[in-house]
Amino acid sequence: MTNSVTYKYYMPTRIVIGKDCITQNSDIFRTLGKKALIVTGAHSAKRNGSEKDVKTALDSVGIPYQVFDKVMSNPTISCAYEGAKLARENDVDFIIAIGGGSPMDAGKAIALLASQDIAEENLFSGNYEKKVLSMAFVPTTAGTGSEVTQYSILTNDKAQTKTSIASDLLFPTVAFLDAKYTEKLPVETTINTAIDALSHAVEGMLSVRASTISNALASESIRMIMNCVPDMLQALQSGSEGIFNPKKREQLLEASYMAGMVIAQAGTTVVHSMGYSLTYFKDIDHGRTNGLLLGEYLRLVEKSQPELTGRILKAMELSDIDSFQELMRALLGRREDVSPEEITQYSKITMRAKNIANCAVRPTEEDVHEIFERSFLDSSRRSRKKG
Amino acid sequence: MTNSVTYKYYMPTRIVIGKDCITQNSDIFRTLGKKALIVTGAHSAKRNGSEKDVKTALDSVGIPYQVFDKVMSNPTISCAYEGAKLARENDVDFIIAIGGGSPMDAGKAIALLASQDIAEENLFSGNYEKKVLSMAFVPTTAGTGSEVTQYSILTNDKAQTKTSIASDLLFPTVAFLDAKYTEKLPVETTINTAIDALSHAVEGMLSVRASTISNALASESIRMIMNCVPDMLQALQSGSEGIFNPKKREQLLEASYMAGMVIAQAGTTVVHSMGYSLTYFKDIDHGRTNGLLLGEYLRLVEKSQPELTGRILKAMELSDIDSFQELMRALLGRREDVSPEEITQYSKITMRAKNIANCAVRPTEEDVHEIFERSFLDSSRRSRKKG
Numbered sequence: 067m068t069n070s071v072t073y074k075y076y077m078p079t080r081i082v083i084g085k086d087c088i089t090q091n092s093d094i095f096r097t098l099g100k101k102a103l104i105v106t107g108a109h110s111a112k113r114n115g116s117e118k119d120v121k122t123a124l125d126s127v128g129i130p131y132q133v134f135d136k137v138m139s140n141p142t143i144s145c146a147y148e149g150a151k152l153a154r155e156n157d158v159d160f161i162i163a164i165g166g167g168s169p170m171d172a173g174k175a176i177a178l179l180a181s182q183d184i185a186e187e188n189l190f191s192g193n194y195e196k197k198v199l200s201m202a203f204v205p206t207t208a209g210t211g212s213e214v215t216q217y218s219i220l221t222n223d224k225a226q227t228k229t230s231i232a233s234d235l236l237f238p239t240v241a242f243l244d245a246k247y248t249e250k251l252p253v254e255t256t257i258n259t260a261i262d263a264l265s266h267a268v269e270g271m272l273s274v275r276a277s278t279i280s281n282a283l284a285s286e287s288i289r290m291i292m293n294c295v296p297d298m299l300q301a302l303q304s305g306s307e308g309i310f311n312p313k314k315r316e317q318l319l320e321a322s323y324m325a326g327m328v329i330a331q332a333g334t335t336v337v338h339s340m341g342y343s344l345t346y347f348k349d350i351d352h353g354r355t356n357g358l359l360l361g362e363y364l365r366l367v368e369k370s371q372p373e374l375t376g377r378i379l380k381a382m383e384l385s386d387i388d389s390f391q392e393l394m395r396a397l398l399g400r401r402e403d404v405s406p407e408e409i410t411q412y413s414k415i416t417m418r419a420k421n422i423a424n425c426a427v428r429p430t431e432e433d434v435h436e437i438f439e440r441s442f443l444d445s446s447r448r449s450r451k452k453g
Numbered sequence: 454m455t456n457s458v459t460y461k462y463y464m465p466t467r468i469v470i471g472k473d474c475i476t477q478n479s480d481i482f483r484t485l486g487k488k489a490l491i492v493t494g495a496h497s498a499k500r501n502g503s504e505k506d507v508k509t510a511l512d513s514v515g516i517p518y519q520v521f522d523k524v525m526s527n528p529t530i531s532c533a534y535e536g537a538k539l540a541r542e543n544d545v546d547f548i549i550a551i552g553g554g555s556p557m558d559a560g561k562a563i564a565l566l567a568s569q570d571i572a573e574e575n576l577f578s579g580n581y582e583k584k585v586l587s588m589a590f591v592p593t594t595a596g597t598g599s600e601v602t603q604y605s606i607l608t609n610d611k612a613q614t615k616t617s618i619a620s621d622l623l624f625p626t627v628a629f630l631d632a633k634y635t636e637k638l639p640v641e642t643t644i645n646t647a648i649d650a651l652s653h654a655v656e657g658m659l660s661v662r663a664s665t666i667s668n669a670l671a672s673e674s675i676r677m678i679m680n681c682v683p684d685m686l687q688a689l690q691s692g693s694e695g696i697f698n699p700k701k702r703e704q705l706l707e708a709s710y711m712a713g714m715v716i717a718q719a720g721t722t723v724v725h726s727m728g729y730s731l732t733y734f735k736d737i738d739h740g741r742t743n744g745l746l747l748g749e750y751l752r753l754v755e756k757s758q759p760e761l762t763g764r765i766l767k768a769m770e771l772s773d774i775d776s777f778q779e780l781m782r783a784l785l786g787r788r789e790d791v792s793p794e795e796i797t798q799y800s801k802i803t804m805r806a807k808n809i810a811n812c813a814v815r816p817t818e819e820d821v822h823e824i825f826e827r828s829f830l831d832s833s834r835r836s837r838k839k840g
Contacts, residue, residue, distance in 0.1 A: 071471035071478065072703070078465035084458040091458065278707050282673035286665065316459070320665050 073277040076234060077330050079203075079214045081323065083243040083316075088116075088204065092123035094240055098200040099160035102131040103153045103180075105173040107138070111164040114247040116206050120162055132156045134176075137165065140221045140228065140345060140352070141172040143186060150179035153199070160200040163238075166259065167210030167219070167352065170203055174218035174236040177201050190222075190229050201238040206247040208318035209259025209353050211266055211326020213241035221346065227415055228342040237330075243323060245315040253301040256310070256318075257397050260298065262353030263322040264291045265360055269335040270328035271378055272367055273424050280331040283324045288381040290321035298397060336429050337363050339419035340438065343412035350402055357398050361391035362437040367427045374426065404442040406449065413438060460664040463621060464717050466590075466601045468710065470630040470703075475503075475591065479510035481627055485587040486547035489518040490540045490567075492560040494525070498551040501634040503593050507549055519543045521563070524552065527615065527732060527739070528559040529608045530573060537566030540586070547587040550625075553646065554597030554606070554739065557590055561605035561623040564588050577609075577616050588625040593634040595705035596646025596740050598653055598713020600628035608733065614802055615729040624717075630710060632702040640688040643697070643705075644784050647685065649740030650709040651678045652747055656722040657715035658765055659754060660811050667718040670711045675768040677708035685784060723816050724750050726806035727825065730799035737789055744785050748778035749824040754814045761813065791829040793836065800825060 082091055095102070102124060104117065111117035117133075124131050134149045153161070153176055161180075163173025177199040178184070184194065203213040212218075216236045222229035248256070267287040270280050294317060297310050310318075341355030350358075364387050368375040375387065384390050404412075413435040422428065429437070439448040469478055482489070489511060491504065498504035504520075511518050521536045540548070540563055548567075550560025564586040565571070571581065590600040599605075603623045609616035635643070654671040657663060663671075681701050688697070697705075728742030737745075751774050755762040762774065771777050791799075800822040809815060816824070826835040 071469055071474050073470055075468035075470070078467075080465075081462035082458055083460055083462070087458050278673065278677070278704075279670070279711060282669055282711070283666070286669035290665070317665075324666060324669070 073275060073331070075277070075279055075331055077214055077237065077327050079238050080240045081214065081243060082240065083320065085244060085246055086119075087244050088119045088123050088242045089126070091242070092126045095124055095129055095202065096127050098202055098239060099158070100129065101156065101158045102129055102160050102162050103149070103156065103158040103176070104131055104133045104162045104164065105137060105149055105176055106133070106135045106164040106169045108135055110166070110206060111135075111169075114206050114250060116164050116204050116244075116247045120164060120204065131162070132158060137169045137172045139168050141168050142221045142223070143189065146172055146175035146179060146220060147186075149176035153180035158199070160202065162202045162204065164204040164206060166205070166207040167212050170205065170210060170212035171218045171220060173201060173203065174238070175220060175231060178218070178231070178233070178235065190231055192233055194233060194235060196235065198235040203238040203241045204247070205241070205243060205319070205322070207251060207255060207259040208245070208248050208315070208322040209262035211263060211322050211329060213238055213243070214323050214326040215330040225418075227346050227419070230420070241323065243319050245312060245319045248315050248319060249310070249312065253298070253305070256301070257298050258351045258353035258357070259322070260291055260294065260318055260353070261357035261394070261397065263318070263325040264288060265337060265353070265356035266325035266329045266334065267291070268360060268378055269337055270325070270332035272335050272363075272374065272426050273332035274426050275332040275424065276426070277331060280328045284328045285381040287321040287324040287328065288378070290317050292382050294318055295393065295397070302397070333424045334421050335363065335425045336416065336419070336422055336434060339416045339421050340412065340434060342419070343415050344402075344404070347408065347412070348402060348404070354398055357394045358401055359437060359441050361387055361394055362440045363429075364390065366429060366433055366437065370427055401442055404438065406443065406447065409435060409438040409442065460662060460718070462664070462666055462718055464601055464624065464714050466625050467627045468601065468630060469627065470707065472631060472633055473506075474631050475506045475510050475629045476513070478629070479513045482511060482516055482589065483514050485589055485626060486545070487516065488543065488545045489516055489547050489549050490536070490543065490545040490563070491518055491520045491549045491551060492524060492536055492563055493520070493522045493551040493556045495522055497553070497593060498522075498556075501593050501637060503551050503591050503631075503634045507551060507591065518549070519545060524556045524559045526555050527608045528555050529610070530576065533559055533562035533566055533607060534573075536563035540567035545586070547589065549589045549591065551591040551593060553592070553594040554599050557592065557597060557599035558605045558607060560588060560590065561625070562607060562618060565605070565618070565620070565622065577618055579620055581620060581622060583622065585622040590625040590628045591634070592628070592630060592706070592709070594638060594642060594646040595632070595635050595702070595709040596649035598650060598709050598716060600625055600630070601710050601713040602717040612805075614733050614806070617807070628710065630706050632699060632706045635702050635706060636697070636699065640685070640692075643688070644685050645738045645740035645744070646709070647678055647681065647705055647740070648744035648781070648784065650705070650712040651675060652724060652740070652743035653712035653716045653721065654678070655747060655765055656724055657712070657719035659722050659750075659761065659813050660719040661813050662719040662811065663813070664718060667715045671715045672768040674708040674711040674715065675765070677704050679769050681705055682780065682784070689784070720811045721808050722750065722812045723803065723806070723809055723821060726803045726808050727799065727821060729806070730802050731789075731791070734795065734799070735789060735791070741785055744781045745788055746824060746828050748774055748781055749827045750816075751777065753816060753820055753824065757814055788829055791825070793826075793830065793834065796822060796825040796829065
């Protein structure tokens with residue numbers, strides 16, 4: 067920042083939350099445009115009923131639509147261009163993204179690329195004409211918070227990582243939050259996405275841009291997610307999905323958007339940057355990567371800012387970082403194999419990420435290396451034997 | 454509400470907070486329009502330097518402006534029409550409101566009335582064309598929260614009270630929050646406005662529309678205001694103004710906008726409606742009326758929802774409502790004289806207010822009467838000797 071501003075706050079998305087909120091508020095689509103492109107993945111939006119509800123609502127207000135259901139996990143840049151091409155060819159004037167983080171990330175990029183010509187080399191520049199298609203977003207997992215952020219995160223093969231488009235233009239116009247779409251999620255997805263949301267709230271508190279308001283939202287989000295952890299552990303043990311009661315599902319969805327508001331203001335930290343390598347190279351789920359790495363980053367922060375980690379642990383109602391890591395192990399199970407060579411490679415890539423500068427405790431490459439090692443290698447295989 | 458939506462959230466105002474944030478972000482005015490109408494009162498914006506900063510910023514980006522500095526306390530409907538006439542005559546395309554709640558309330562109505570013809574009898578209807586002038590708001594007290602709400606509250610002589618225009622169109626485009634403008638406020642104004650903000654946060658928690666997010670913001674706002682109470686008491690004792698350190702002033706300003714976000718979502722309760730009579734008929738300061746009445750309304754709520762008042766008292770770090778009322782007496786001093794006849798009249802007017810229906814514990818006219826009596830009459834003069 068070039069001046070003495072304490073902080074800025076902006077989050078213009080209209081949120082509508084509750085059971086059947088899409089079909090009961092179909093009028094809202096009329097305010098967005100005359101023809102929609104539904105952006106989604108191949109399967110989940112069909113399985114959980116969200117795509118059907120959107121179509122019912124659009125039909126009820128006489129809005130035609132086209133479907134683009136080719137969004138893969140961790141969507142690529144070319145996927146976004148392909149969706150935008152379809153949007154233009156069909157003269158759609160608004161985007162409805164349905165799904166987890168992937169369709170929402172793609173939906174934002176499509177809304178941007180359909181409204182203006184942007185060459186691929188300028189896609190992450192942040193310099194765009196002030197226009198974008200209107201967007202209605204329907205999260206069907208409780209984790210990403212993308213429905214209330216200005217970020218579109220795409221797989222960037224040139225940089226061998228995931229890269230963010232960040233622009234205030236990308237805040238969705240409206241987000242419909244109906245927890246019923248999350249009720250049948252596999253336990254593992256529920257856990258991974260909940261940990262993603264938890265990590266957003268925690269990382270927001272660890273950011274140099276943390277503010278009174280982002281911290282207030284983060285603390286409440288953390289409290290709500292931790293309140294659902296016993297249900298998650300029980301679901302893991304019993305192996306059954308959908309054991310949450312609907313109130314808990316709604317609570318996770320609320321915690322997730324509030325954590326999204328946190329990162330919309332404060333951004334994420336090195337934990338996300340590190341996780342992107344694990345997702346890019348080893349296809350490890352995004353929320354899971356955060357859960358595997360967060361504990362060791364908290365240890366680094368604790369060394370110089372124990373008061374800060376203390377506040378986070380207090381919001382979690384945990385006594386220490388050991389307890390947090392124990393909890394992550396219980397929720398995430400056996401960690402993946404990552405080799406010392408891979409760790410060296412990922413550490414270098416991580417240091418090029420923008421959000422390194424966003425960390426209240428800014429890690430060196432050596433720190434990053436050590437966090438990776440401590441998170442993924444047995445102590446005998448670590449290059450440094452510190453701590 | 455006609456459907457099962459749990460709640461909605463919307464607050465699109467961009468907030469910029471920090472010392473000299475206006476002059477250091479003058480570019481933002483360029484995004485709002487080509488000619489400004491500065492809406493303010495006769496004196497305070499000149500005394501505290503805010504008007505000068507706004508003019509400096511406008512000059513630096515070459516934006517011409519007209520000044521309308523005729524906004525009185527508790528602005529009237531005709532004041533709003535007069536300002537709108539000036540805006541039209543001068544072809545301004547955005548409004549800059551500077552001051553406490555009054556210039557901001559007037560500024561919103563002017564932004565609306567300058568953009569479209571609305572007959573006075575339809576002014577409070579909520580049915581407007583979807584257009585309004587852009588608005589930049591500069592609060593110079595820490596209390597109203599108007600800079601982040603969709604309400605414009607005007608003195609309505611026909612209804613013998615204050616009435617709200619409520620429309621999502623009325624959210625300001627941007628709010629500049631610089632606590633330096635509040636540093637020289639008289640102690641009494643600091644206290645009255647802080648209690649206004651406190652009341653917003655508390656009433657938001659007492660609303661039927663209270664939500665997870667509004668409660669999170671309310672709790673933090675309450676905590677921050679209570680953290681400044683010792684400074685207020687000390688300032689009262691010493692009789693000196695400006696004894697707050699700048700950090701505390703910024704904290705009050707933050708607490709005030711966060712409490713504004715609370716009522717933007719949850720609305721206010723009967724406490725505000727009751728207070729409007731005291732302001733309309735007896736010219737008692739708005740924040741002060743809330744402080745004089747809130748304790749007795751909390752007692753009514755406690756009877757049926759002790760868990761709810763318990764959460765509020767917990768956020769205040771007070772043990773009981775007695776302690777809260779004691780604190781209000783210490784901050785507000787001797788209450789005004791209100792006669793039994795006046796109480797009967799005000800109670801009837803109060804029951805016609807829209808926000809009665811907003812109360813989690815909905816008071817009867819008898820309840821309202823009793824709250825007035827217990828707040829303003831010695832026990833020997835009360836018509837009912839309950840409780």
